[in-house]
Amino acid sequence: MTPILTYSEDGELACELVAAAREISPSAEVAAVVLGDGDVSSLSESGCDVVCRVAGAAPVPEVAASAVAEVARQRATRMVLVGSTKDGKEVAGRLSVLLGCPAATECSRVGLESGRLRVERMAFGGRVSTVASMPGDSFVVALRPRAYARLGGAAKAGVTEVVVPAARRSVSVESVAGQPPSALDLTRADRIVSVGRGLKKKEDLELIRSLAGAMDASIGCSRPLSADLGWLGEESHIGLTGIQVKPKLYLAVGISGQLQHLAGIRDAGVVVAINNDKTAPIFSSCDYGVVGDLYQVVPELVAQLSAAKGREKGY
Amino acid sequence: MPTNTVVLLKHVYDESQLKVDPATGGIDFSAVPGKMSSFDRNAVEEALRLRQQLGGTVTSLTLGTDAAVKSIREALAMGVDRAVLVRTSGETDAYAAGALLEKALARLQPWGLLLCAEGSTDTYTSLLPGMLAQRLGLPLISYARSLKLDGGALVGERSLERKTVTVRAALPAIASVVSEINEPRIPTLLQIMGAAKKELSVTQAESLGVTEQGYRTESMSGKGRERKRVVIEGPVQEAVSRLLDAMTREGVV
Numbered sequence: 001m002t003p004i005l006t007y008s009e010d011g012e013l014a015c016e017l018v019a020a021a022r023e024i025s026p027s028a029e030v031a032a033v034v035l036g037d038g039d040v041s042s043l044s045e046s047g048c049d050v051v052c053r054v055a056g057a058a059p060v061p062e063v064a065a066s067a068v069a070e071v072a073r074q075r076a077t078r079m080v081l082v083g084s085t086k087d088g089k090e091v092a093g094r095l096s097v098l099l100g101c102p103a104a105t106e107c108s109r110v111g112l113e114s115g116r117l118r119v120e121r122m123a124f125g126g127r128v129s130t131v132a133s134m135p136g137d138s139f140v141v142a143l144r145p146r147a148y149a150r151l152g153g154a155a156k157a158g159v160t161e162v163v164v165p166a167a168r169r170s171v172s173v174e175s176v177a178g179q180p181p182s183a184l185d186l187t188r189a190d191r192i193v194s195v196g197r198g199l200k201k202k203e204d205l206e207l208i209r210s211l212a213g214a215m216d217a218s219i220g221c222s223r224p225l226s227a228d229l230g231w232l233g234e235e236s237h238i239g240l241t242g243i244q245v246k247p248k249l250y251l252a253v254g255i256s257g258q259l260q261h262l263a264g265i266r267d268a269g270v271v272v273a274i275n276n277d278k279t280a281p282i283f284s285s286c287d288y289g290v291v292g293d294l295y296q297v298v299p300e301l302v303a304q305l306s307a308a309k310g311r312e313k314g315y
Numbered sequence: 316m317p318t319n320t321v322v323l324l325k326h327v328y329d330e331s332q333l334k335v336d337p338a339t340g341g342i343d344f345s346a347v348p349g350k351m352s353s354f355d356r357n358a359v360e361e362a363l364r365l366r367q368q369l370g371g372t373v374t375s376l377t378l379g380t381d382a383a384v385k386s387i388r389e390a391l392a393m394g395v396d397r398a399v400l401v402r403t404s405g406e407t408d409a410y411a412a413g414a415l416l417e418k419a420l421a422r423l424q425p426w427g428l429l430l431c432a433e434g435s436t437d438t439y440t441s442l443l444p445g446m447l448a449q450r451l452g453l454p455l456i457s458y459a460r461s462l463k464l465d466g467g468a469l470v471g472e473r474s475l476e477r478k479t480v481t482v483r484a485a486l487p488a489i490a491s492v493v494s495e496i497n498e499p500r501i502p503t504l505l506q507i508m509g510a511a512k513k514e515l516s517v518t519q520a521e522s523l524g525v526t527e528q529g530y531r532t533e534s535m536s537g538k539g540r541e542r543k544r545v546v547i548e549g550p551v552q553e554a555v556s557r558l559l560d561a562m563t564r565e566g567v568v
């Protein structure tokens with residue numbers, strides 16, 4: 001079997017891809033490609049056989065795709081896993097053309113079966129789960145964050161410096177506005193309080209923050225709150241076009257529960273909804289729902305949670 | 316010199332109208348109406364907006380069956396100048412779609428801007444923008460939440476998970492847009508009637524050369540995750556107390 005290459009600009013996801021590659025084949029060589037001069041110690045302990053470092057290459061999609069394609073050429077393989085981030089999906093499309101093989105994005109599962117590579121992904125706004133297949137030796141698959149857990153206790157792999165011809169850059173970066181690096185990664189949160197258009201104004205986010213505080217939860221939102229209103233950052237946007245989360249508890253406040261939002265919480269443990277419209281679709285897709293005005297229910301929930309905490313501490 | 320724009324348009328099943336057999340998860344597509352893929356409206360709107368500065372025409376390009384004419388007419392009503400349908404017999408995988416669109420785009424020369432949506436609402440692979448950029452050797456501004464022309468260049472804000480990156484690329488260029496880039500216009504009755512007179516040319520996909528398809532859909536299931544659906548009504552204090560009990564029993568608070 002030829003080697004399986006992995007690449008993601010996201011450090012954690014890069015390690016998860018190695019675990020997925022191992023699942024495709026326990027015996028094939030797994031070569032993790034990394035661009036630039038950053039720290040590779042975590043990746044080298046992710047269970048891969050070798051880290052292929054392309055120094056001096058910027059982690060932007062056009063450069064990444066040509067670098068990974070060059071490593072693939074050098075190692076005579078057309079089996080590639082990338083991360084299903086926005087940049088990663090652009091890389092997947094480019095690699096598919098560069099390597100001349102089919103591609104699939106937004107995959108949650110990948111494996112070999114009777115010589116074909118099988119993937120699982122959602123379609124139709126998250127309404128449908130699809131199983132698709134590609135040739136077992138020629139594919140580009142983009143896997144979603146947290147679909148696989150990184151392997152533990154792996155031996156340290158060596159690092160090989162790979163030289164690739166300098167890629168032409170056709171898009172120049174003028175400026176970058178980032179989220180604070182401390183912004184919590186919702187894909188890892190155990191509890192999420194998520195808020196939607198039921199919130200009347202930005203200032204009322206304080207109410208949601210107090211609930212999140214009382215529950216020791218992180219804050220997420222529906223698409224309109226981040227994309228259209230900008231009340232919360234894009235990193236908080238949950239759903240088909242945002243992130244997919246799997247907390248133990250997902251508490252949806254003032255969210256109607258449209259398909260595209262639900263696509264982000266399929267793997268959540270317990271889903272709770274607070275909504276004043278008894279006919280809102282979220283009530284058919286939650287475990288527990290309270291029909292009521294969030295401006296009354298949330299403060300009451302905060303009060304009862306605090307009271308319960310107080311009792312625990314013996315006050 | 317005026318610059319022409321091409322905008323990609325896809326006709327898809329309306330995902331909100333899918334009929335799922337709850338027992339088997341089987342999906343009946345036969346009665347599902349089609350619609351323009353939602354984000355394509357934003358791509359069309361952006362093409363029409365930029366046309367004011369570019370001065371050229373806007374052509375929509377669609378890969379699909381005859382059913383797609385419904386969405387194409389809508390785009391023409393919005394203000395697209397003319398439309399091209401590359402007629403296929405059914406669903407085309409992303410790789411073959413890229414190959415077919417590359418050929419169709421060559422026939423539409425000269426153009427200086429290619430716009431499309433970040434993804435389609437049916438398969439949502441988001442593969443085409445990257446594929447076309449690679450095939451055509453053109454710069455791509457993907458996931459654009461804003462676009463503007465600056466001399467002969469396109470400047471866009473890319474909306475990524477954890478950052479917004481402002482980038483610049485010389486025309487000819489490609490951009491894929493996210494829905495918050497604009498508010499798509501709704502055509503008037505007069506425009507809808509006028510759209511019927513606009514040019515729609517049809518090309519058979521087979522005439523562009525067949526491409527091997529390595530991607531195969533094996534099965535689909537509409538079986539959702541079953542939830543308990545306990546709905547609590549009544550006075551707030553009591554309802555919240557019952558909710559808290561339930562959450563405590565579940566061990567999540």
Ligand SMILES: Cc1cc2nc3c(=O)[nH]c(=O)nc-3n(C[C@H](O)[C@H](O)[C@H](O)COP(=O)(O)OP(=O)(O)OC[C@H]3O[C@@H](n4cnc5c(N)ncnc54)[C@H](O)[C@@H]3O)c2cc1C
Pocket residue numbers: 195196197198199221222223224225237238239240241242253254255256257258259260261264274275276277280292293294295353354436
């Ligand atoms: C292709 C596509 C992709 C999309 N991707 C996503 C995605 O990834 N994520 C996403 O979230 N959306 C996505 N959307 C948008 C999605 O379809 C919905 O429009 C969106 O999720 C609605 O957000 P919402 O529930 O906050 O708002 P609304 O649908 O407006 O719902 C607001 C809810 O708040 C309730 N409410 C109002 N006032 C109160 C009150 N005082 N107390 C309690 N409840 C109250 C209302 O009853 C209502 O149910 C996508 C759409 C498309 C077409």
